[in-house]
Amino acid sequence: MNETVSRRRTAVRTALASLTATALLAGCGAEVEPSGSGVRKVTVNRCGEPVEYTTPRRAVVYEGGSADKMFALGLTEHVHGYVMPPANPPVTESPWAAEYAKVKFLSDDLLNRELLVEAKADFVVAGWNSGLSDKRGTSPEILDGLGVQSFMHAESCFNYPNHPERHAPFDGLYTDLERLGQIFGVQQRAATVVADMKRRVEAVRAQAPSTRTPVFLYDSGTDQPFTAGRQVPPNDIISFAGGRNIFADLDGRWTQVGWEAVVQARPEVIIILDYQDQPATQKIKFLKTSPKTKNLPAVVNDRFFILDYNEGISSPRNVDGLEKFAAYLRDLRS
The missing domain is CATH 3.40.50.1980 (Nitrogenase molybdenum iron protein domain)
Known part of the structure; x- marks a missing residue:
């Protein structure tokens, strides 16, 4: 092949590749x-x-x-x-x-x-x-x-x-x-x-039951609990797995609520967000001993699910957390 023609064809291919990449980005x-x-x-x-x-x-x-x-x-x-x-x-x-x-x-x-x-x-x-x-x-x-x-x-x-x-x-x-x-x-x-x-x-959602288990996510706090509204990943984790976040109506992210609202919702499962500096065992001990929470159905039946911190904040690991929680809910019903 003529060297000049070859160079021109190479230049055209390069230009076309560049235009294609730009079009894909657009x-x-x-x-x-x-x-x-x-x-x-x-x-x-x-x-x-x-x-x-x-x-x-x-x-x-x-x-x-x-x-x-x-x-x-x-x-x-x-x-x-x-x-x-x-x-x-x-x-x-x-x-x-x-x-x-x-x-x-x-x-x-x-x-x-x-x-x-x-x-x-x-x-x-x-x-x-x-x-x-x-x-x-x-x-x-x-x-x-x-x-x-x-x-x-x-x-x-x-x-x-x-x-x-x-x-x-x-x-x-x-x-x-x-x-x-x-x-x-x-x-x-x-x-x-x-x-x-x-x-x-979608594989998880396809297996989700129509009857939704009421779920409370406990992030932290003793005087008042910190929990997940509908704008943070645990809300989707709970919903996609077949649960119902008891605070899904709160149009916010991580938010403080009152224990009275938790008691009134009677959660059957409690998700514990596990911090390195506030371990899940410490939070579970509080829930089992506090007069406000020790009679909750989830506490009486020892239904605690531990969600890793990086499965609860926005992260690729949200999907890992979803799969694990969905399996937990399926085991409860089996």
């Missing part, structure tokens, strides 16, 4: 801006706000849910380090323990601006009002000014000022994986991961 709701410098830029929603991202190289992830989303997409090489507060279980217990070992442990404290600057981070993954917060100087606006790109879990966008988004919790998980796929240029990998999760979820 179809996913992202817009790619060509760059003569070779820096890839893409516009993706951060909550309800379109934000231009360049491909991150030194990401910092806050809590297990953020890290696991990156690891599930095969993005370990883009992660500089992780911040893991004491509530999180040891990373050695994670399905992605080998990936954690490849990146730096930065802190077991709350996320803060100084840590991100010191780490020379160019990207941070966290939730609104958990890792990203006005109070701690880590709002997206402040970080934008420092040159640190930020990504917020879609599930947490429910109460993000000025640009709120509403997602059912599992839909928020899928959205996060798809958006991260767009930012890092791994859309097909993200599509594959999400499709597998949806397949597993």
Whole structure:
């Protein structure tokens, strides 16, 4: 073949490949801006706000849910380090323990601006009002000014000022994986991961009974309990598995309620969210001894299900938690 013709055909194939990739991104709701410098830029929603991202190289992830989303997409090489507060279980217990070992442990404290600057981070993954917060100087606006790109879990966008988004919790998980796929240029990998999760979820839902077991999620608190409203993953876990969250009518995320409302709902199962620094055994002991709760049907019948912390916050492990809880409910009925 003539060398000049060969070069022209190669150039045409390259151009077509580039146009195809751009079209695929546009179809996913992202817009790619060509760059003569070779820096890839893409516009993706951060909550309800379109934000231009360049491909991150030194990401910092806050809590297990953020890290696991990156690891599930095969993005370990883009992660500089992780911040893991004491509530999180040891990373050695994670399905992605080998990936954690490849990146730096930065802190077991709350996320803060100084840590991100010191780490020379160019990207941070966290939730609104958990890792990203006005109070701690880590709002997206402040970080934008420092040159640190930020990504917020879609599930947490429910109460993000000025640009709120509403997602059912599992839909928020899928959205996060798809958006991260767009930012890092791994859309097909993200599509594959999400499709597998949806397949597993539908398999559970297909077995869910029509009679719904009343379920109370106990996060923490003795004077007043902290629990899950309908805007956080445990609500979907309970519902998809065949239960009924007794506080599903609360249009909020993690929220405080009164013990009187718990007693009135008479839950038959209690899900205990297991913190590393507030173990499930301690919470169960309280429920069994407190005059307010010791006569609840779930307590009398010793029906406690332990939900790992990283199965309860927005994380790929939500699906693991769902499968385990569904199996627990099926065993109760057998």
